[in-house]
Amino acid sequence: MTNLAANLAATAARVPDRVGIRLDSAEVSWAALHRAAATVAAQLQAAGLQVGDRVSLILPNVPAYPVAFYGTLLAGGIVVPMNPLLKAGEIQYFYEDSGACFSFVWPDFADEAAKAAAETGTRLVVCGPMGPAEGQFDASECSGAPVLEPVERADDDTAVILYTSGTTGKPKGAELTHVNLHRNAQRSASDIMQIAEDDVIMGCLPLFHVFGLTCGLNTSVQRGCTLTLLPRFDPAKAIEMFGRDRVTIFQGVPTMYAAILNHPNADQADTSSLRTCVSGGSAMPEAVMAAFEKKFGCQILEGYGLSETSPVASFNMPDKPTKPGTIGRAIPGCEMKLVDVDGNDVPPGGIGEIAIRGENIMKGYWNRPEATKEAIPDGWFRSGDLATVDDEGYFTIVDRKKDMIIRGGMNIYPREVEEVLYTHPDVLEAAVVGVPDDLMGEEVGAAVVLRPGATSTLEDVQTYVKDRLAAYKYPRRIWLLDELPKGPTGKILRREVRPVEAS
Structure with a gap:
């Protein structure tokens, strides 16, 4: 049996009283986490979940997340993690593309999820700190014994569908298997x-x-x-x-x-x-x-x-x-x-x-053999x-590969320019992008966030880089931002950087 949830069952048996998940003063032991996930698994099965059905999670980093994640796996389902900050239209796309039949949602994000679910028929399960809030499953769906042992799955069965934020087109779901x-x-x-x-x-x-x-x-x-x-x-x-x-x-x-x-x-x-x-x-x-x-x-x-x-x-x-x-x-x-x-x-x-x-x-992209x-x-x-x-x-x-800047036929890699920018004492963050140019095809542009109290001007920063890189690499266009656009992990999203207040 390969089900990824077997790890939770084994750890709960080995170190039942050890704290597994902590959130400030709240502590959840491995045994308690296993029991909560097993209860969720039983509720999902009683509510009609079949092996291989998709269950989305729209949850922040709270104990309910591992409870719903491992509860879904214990029941034999496939987890579809989603960014809680998505709007209704985006959620609807993920529900439709994955075919999610259930969705565990944190209360703060339930309104947007409900709008999407109204279009797709996905069943919402609003969560409390340790999983589904009371009343989300009716009494008949809560009466079954907890599913303490995971449903058997094969090595190459899909455990998680993770949607990738591609630079073009709609996101694609990467199918990650239990053994992956x-x-x-x-x-x-x-x-x-x-x-x-x-x-x-x-x-x-x-x-x-x-x-x-x-x-x-x-x-x-x-x-x-x-x-x-x-x-x-x-x-x-x-x-x-x-x-x-x-x-x-x-x-x-x-x-x-x-x-x-x-x-x-x-x-x-x-x-x-x-x-x-x-x-x-x-x-x-x-x-x-x-x-x-x-x-x-x-x-x-x-x-x-x-x-x-x-x-x-x-x-x-x-x-x-x-x-x-x-x-x-x-x-x-x-x-x-x-x-x-x-x-x-x-x-x-x-x-x-x-x-x-x-x-x-x-294993591949969900329902996208050509991709x-x-x-x-x-x-x-x-x-x-x-x-x-x-x-x-x-x-x-x-x-x-897609971020490479081609200036007058010369290849420029943004990271090389960013490395130099980060060595400037007044630069807190930087992102280098290609800016369309009639003469060169593309010019090197740099968005810069300066440290509080910085005394350097943008011209000073530009000169600093010019002194340290080949002439064709330094940013001809440079502009100041209060902050750079970032993704959910804090990764700078270079593709969303646009020139403003160029100098």
Whole structure:
């Protein structure tokens, strides 16, 4: 039996009284979490859920999330995680595309979900702190015995459908199997974070996102350690939690590290228990990494992955030399290489698209065979990311293939320009994008957020970069923003950056 929920049953039997999920003063033991999820599973089955039916979750990082997630899996359903901030039209698309018959919803987001459900017939289950609120299932649906043992599922049966936020077209649902998610959590726990039962992971990353789901929730369930949740990232709250909860492992995206590092309370942070930090989602500026490690006395391990790879594909491992600025080497059970536009291997020293195969690769895109074939034409998943690889197998992201700027026939990778911008003492955040230009085709544009109290002008910043990069690479267009557009994990959304107040 491969059902991912078997991990919860095993952990509840092994360490029943250990705190599994914490949210401020609320603590849930593994036994209590298992019992709550088993009750949800029974209610779903009594309400008509069949094996393979889809159940959406529109929940923030609260204990109800793992209860509904594992309850669905125990019952043999497929989970469809969704961003709670979606509007009715977006929710309706996900309901229709996935065919979700049930949807667990946090009260704050129930109105938008209800508008969508009215069009699709999806049954809403409004949740309280530990799962469905009283009255959401009628008495007859609550009378069955809890489903403590998971419904049997095969290795390649779909466990989760994760919708990817593509740059063009409608989002596609990546089908991740029970074995995809089990093995990837296993690799993350043992090979990267080296998690033990007494560890405490800070759950800042949204659980509806694959990074938080696999590396936060599923690894905690497998190992039986504690996951302390933060429903909405706030650097002051994160700093408080380091000491309050004796956090040993912090998982975040680069903007979270920068926000903590630059917060006025950073000097008061008690990080004496902090052992390992992992970063993913986007490239971390080396200046931010070095400053964070120095200030808080910890090691940051940077890695790489996508929704389609469950997500972890490569990482800087704690038992091998780390190389700042790289995404590390392929994890066990996974292979990575670079290919050109025709699928040929790129020779050493060249730039190519990262191609990945192994136990972590998705089954395919939900109901999209053509898109699946395009993404995995020959058994190797095409990532859309351009990189180089050194002779020790460490990959360095150059940029997204679609983000590359072509200025007068010259290729410019935004990340290279951003790295220089981040070394300027007055620059807090930066995003580099291509700006249409009649003469050059594209010009290099830079959106910049300056630190509070900064004295530098945009011209100063522009000159700083001009002095450090080839003449064709520095940003001819530069503009100031109060903040950069970000996704649900805090990742900067370069594709949403538009020129304003250009100079």
